[in-house]
Amino acid sequence: MTMPPEQPEQPDGGGVPPDVRDRLRVTDALAAAARGVRDEPERMPAALCAACVRLLPVTGASVSISGGRGVQMTWCASDRVAARLAELQYTLGDGPCQTALEQGAPVIAADLTAGRDTRRWPVFAHEAAEMGVLAVFSLPLGVSGAAVGTLDLYCDRVGGLSEPDLRTALWVRDAVTYALMSVQPAYDGTEDEAEEAVASWVEASEADHTEVYQAVGMVMVQIDVDPEQALDRMRARAFAEGRTVSQVAREVLARRLRFRPEPDGRDDDQGRDGDRS
Incomplete structure (x- = not known):
């Protein structure tokens, strides 16, 4: 008897690849957070920060926006420690957030108690550890290579992000960037217009x-x-x-x-x- 050819194994979820499912999960979670406060738009930043914490194995999150000339504002923070951490980096002009903003690339500080990270940002690392922050992950926000802010995640334990968690964090970053850009009328993604939009967010929000x-x-x-x-x-x-x-x-x-x-x-x-x- 002739046996039918074996069929390739289909991924769970009706044939949807796992990475697509994960991206949809991130998008749905952030969209739900935004919908939950659609009648109170001033609460949207805080709702998005809280959603970031639920999606990732982190203790807290904040979003900082650059207004040019080194001036920044905290757009949202999930808790007091996250807000203090953002303000600390702004006051020092140093830390993972500042580095991510300058380089336009993710910065992972997995251990603020010892090793390379303490040498890279000695004052910030000491002050952060005093606050109970032992690891920080900063992801730049922006379009067309122009970083206009950062998504900053912190943990009260030492350790980095796994590859799947980092991938999720980058998707969260993309979704937060979209939400941030949607606050103001659309622009064409040029650096000059990005700076103008960011300046208006700074003035309106802080x-x-x-x-x-x-x-x-x-x-x-x-x-x-x-x-x-x-x-x-x-x-x-x-x-x-x-x-x-x-x-x-x-x-x-x-x-x-x-x-x-x-x-x-x-x-x-x-x-x-x-x-x-």
Whole structure:
């Protein structure tokens, strides 16, 4: 008797390849999160961050947006630690988030307690570990090679992401990028238009960082430096005093803090409470 030829084994799920099913799962989860708050659009960022945590073996997540000239804002955070972690990297101007933004590539910091990661970002690694953050995964957001922000994931345990988890994280990154771009009218993906869109998100979503822009301008005039140097000086002051850049910016705007150049060319940022310029 002639036996029928063996049929190739079909993947589970009606012939849909596993990677396609996983991508659909990610898309459906994030779409459901967005639909759940469609009547309250201001809650969409937080809903997306919470969905990211449910989809991945991580403790928390945040999305940061770059507004140009080194100024960033936290678009959403799943918890207080995630928000503090984002603000820490912004204040320091260093960390996996900053590196991912500059390089336009994912950055995996699997152990912030020892080894290469502590040497790469020594101050950030120490401060993060003090907060109970032992691993960070930063994925750049953007289109056409222009990174306009990052999806930052953190864990309270040491270890990287498995290959399937990293693949899922990249799909989550793509979906969050799409959601972010959908907040504003469409643009053609050029870097200039991306920066314009991001600037509008910053202005609409985070007044603190609008204050940073204004304070940077004041410090530029006070000590005659460019924007990057002014922001660096504010960051240094914030870190030295255990505060955020936003808090320092508010003091500058209220004229309770004035940055002054010293005669030898170094900057003296000790002026406070109406000290003479």
